[in-house]
Amino acid sequence: MIHLLRKTLPVLLLSVFSFPAFSQANYTISGYLKDAKDGESLIGATVIVEGTGNGAVSNTYGYYSITLAEGNYTLIVSYIGYQTQRKEVSLTSNQKLDFEMGLEGQELEEVVITSEALDENVNRIGMSVEKMDSRIIKKIPAFLGEADVVNSIKTLPGVSTVGEGASGFNVRGGGVGQNLVLLDEAVVYNSSHMLGFFSVFNPDAVKDLKLYKGGIPARYGGRISSILDIQMKEGNSKKLGVQGGVGTIFSRIAVEAPIVKDKSSFILAARRSYIDVLARPFVDVLSEGGALNFYDITGKVNYKFSDRDRIYLSGYIGRDNFKFDANQGFSWGNATATFRWNHLMSDRLFMNLSGIYADYDYELEFGEDESDKFQWKSRIRTLTVKPDFSWYLNSNNEISFGGELIRYDFNPADATTVSQNQETNISLDERFSYEGALYIGNKQKFGNRFSAEYGLRWSTFYYVGPGSVYEYGYAEPGKRRPVVGITEAESGEVVSSYNYFEPRIALRYRLSETSSVKASYNRMAQYIHLISNRTASIPLDVWQPSTNNITPQVGDQIALGYFQNFRNNEYEFSVEAYYKETQNQIEYIDGADLLINEFLEGDLLSGQGRAYGLEFLVRKVKGKLTGWASYTLAKTELKTEGINNFEWYPTRFDQRHNFKVTAIYTFNERWSLSSNFAFISGTPSTWPTDRYEVQGYLIPHNGNNTRNNLRIPAYHRLDVSVTLNGKKEKKGRPRKNQDYWVFGLYNVYGRQNPFSIYFTQGTDRPAAGTPIDSKGVQVAIIGSIVPAFSYNFKF
């Protein structure tokens, strides 16, 4: 592969190699950055060569590499919240230098809420990137007191949701299915627990997350809207650690420990909700075999074979159960496994090879007994191989390249019905496809002010047999298309194939030490599609491959930004403007039948989209008061033949104004107060103009054929929580255990925020001869103030 890439990119590489440093002897300093206390590798820590403007940032595995001319240097190693280290180096040969970094003292002035270098906001080349670590996630007031990864990113600009209980999240006007959600590189196809109230990521096992809303590096692809890249902890490699919590809804525990000191460690974290157990005596459904619970187990082990080789094995398994009684209900869950091999091919060439399994399935079961029942299982399974190389070419160029090969197995319905002991199999064909990609990118510095990260990704998709291939005829736009032909593809036969070149570029120009301007462009292709025409994304939504009838989605985005820090980096400010165009957006005919429908594709429409917006973010990262405020002004629209008279219409998640504040005030070592406020414009919804009756039923009708023509009222909500840290000392001696209580109020002023409005006749039985009552009903998913507490511990 290296040969291939070297051949195909001579021009690019020419500019990269033509650097004056070549006239001198060059040596490389490289190594790993780790937390001194628990041995966790530090992602995104900086190693700066004093006085040269050169430096490096540690990668996902904590590795850094700097190549310099022979000489004497001082390295400054820093990571926010940790003590900065200085190291004199006399560079006469390649050197290995690992750093173990200690936490800074817990003085109040040092409360910080960012996990990156303080001027990273200004210095980073990429824009439209949001970072959060589990320490911050745990500070945000949370629904029912449970710190939650996905809910925490909803406090950021450009990230939104259609409402409580909806699965997933929306980024810059994109759909839920247009986000690539990765847990240690494994795709999580549905990130929700309990519909969408919680996400599947256990904050005790999460080290770091990055959300790319734009300027997406070439190593990522497959979704057009965003990448949420979550890294799990490796596990304490120094000593045994246990942490956990008991909350209103669920409890969690995580254990981490070295297996072989400094060579191998593990973490195992588990959560289970138990509210149905507690409620059982009071609720009939639950005492009769009903259930409402979820659990998840997250684990990871690593082993260091040598200074050059390390392997990681991580996995997740989780499930939600909604049981109406012993025989009826539905359940869903993800299972992932990631095997990674880090290998240093040289001090300057870092390789990671990943093998990944990801699975999402759900299951419904209804029926009184064996003679009358209905069973339906749906599943998507993928296997991925992903080699990725980082080549620290010289102090001005860091090249990354690699590839990805994914095998998809879609099983939309494995279903049977039994009626009076007669069984019918109503399963749909499994569908198979392959997605491949090759990419190369470079992070390049042009002097002190200007840097660029650019790259190219080439992706391709093959939809293959065996399976039935459907050909659809013409229908009036917006109506169901008839099937005009069905042929059978043989195993391995290519039914349709697609490929796209996806250029990516991000530029940064530093105006001063504390300000910069940035610009980016990226093209993304998406080959698999989340099929959903509901008001919210739900666990029953099915993933579909691109086929001869469904073309891949493509998105282009440009963004511009201005970044400035104030008061010695205490305040960060940024403003970004973006414009996106998308093609082949999936829409649905009225009355589309999306579940267990062999002819689903005939019910799909294809549209184009555009989204633009302005995002402001202010953060205060140090001091007693910390937090951030964001404001997003945005618009997102679709245009589809057959909908809204073929004119632009707002998407379901179009929110004009989105204002959010998260503030954390630390009174002293023991007490802190956190609060959240959100004000979000009402989402659009289709409302009727008229009423008519057919066969005694009242039918709402939109006589203008408009889509999303009006908006539900605005959403606003305040949450507050108080954290009380346990005493640090007991009888004058330091306590071994740390613990804290969280008391929270969600929706403090009890607003019944509208989720949707529906129109129907009254629930009373209509009397013959009298006009039927027509109603509009506003639904609030959370109708009241929700209190919560949790007790958390660590030792």
Add this chain to the structure above:
Amino acid sequence: MKKRIKLIAVLLVSIGLFSCEQDIFPELETAPPQLVVDAFLTNDNAPQCIRLAQSLPYYQADVLTPVRGATVTVSTGSVSISFIENEPGMYCADIPNSMDFYQVGQEYTLLVETNNTVVSSSVTMNRVPEIDTIEFKYEEERPGFNAEGYIAQFFAVDPEGPGDTYWIKTYKNNAFLNKPSEINVAYDAAFSAGGNVDGQTFILPIRQSINPQDEDANGDLLPAYSSGDSIRVEIHSISNDAFDFFLQAQEQIDRPGGFGELFAVPLANLPTNLEATGAFENRVVGFFNVAAVSEFTNWLDPNNLPPKNP
């Protein structure tokens, strides 16, 4: 499915999460009225009526404005029947069985001419299976499904061959169960074309969707049937298009409410098989169907129930 979704709400409420609802009267857009044609004919001996009206603004809870003075005919290739306006907007005809007007497989054409619009539609009358029996059984309370008491179930077998569609209408004590939640339609023996359950006894949820969904003042379900109640079930054969109409009507107007709204589909206009030219071109709603009907009647006598299945 919908009833099961309602159960999610029951479960979520059980853990202290309350959704809530309130009636509201938002300002809506206005649009020119629609011409409404409600034309569901059956092969009954009884007089058949077709209703013509104009739609009203959504919140105007009045009787629809009748459309008067129209010419309404339903014809086969050889016979044409005129429907006479015998009350405002209601056009009826008495078609005696002896005319042999109704034949399975026969195509019927509706023609409506008002002073400014011509509406037409054609439909074929499809076959319908006999109902073998209606049974009652005593059930414990199942929250979200039924109250403690008797529930009914009918048995009929969908004929071999895919693509039969039915509207199953239930009358309790001769009153039609007319709530949106009581709409019961079948595609062959199950719910949808994709399901492909053909030539079998109707599946359980369809067999049991003949029980009234009445609630007491507290919102608890009332027993479906009590001693002495009568039940009549009719199966109407409908066109595939009419099946889509009812299926979509069900999604639109049988609202789960509360948490169930997470699963709801957005508002969409219902399909029609009517075509209009003239003033109401593209502004006609409603449906035309000619159904063959089979029916079965039973009374609940708790002392005379069939033995329970072992």
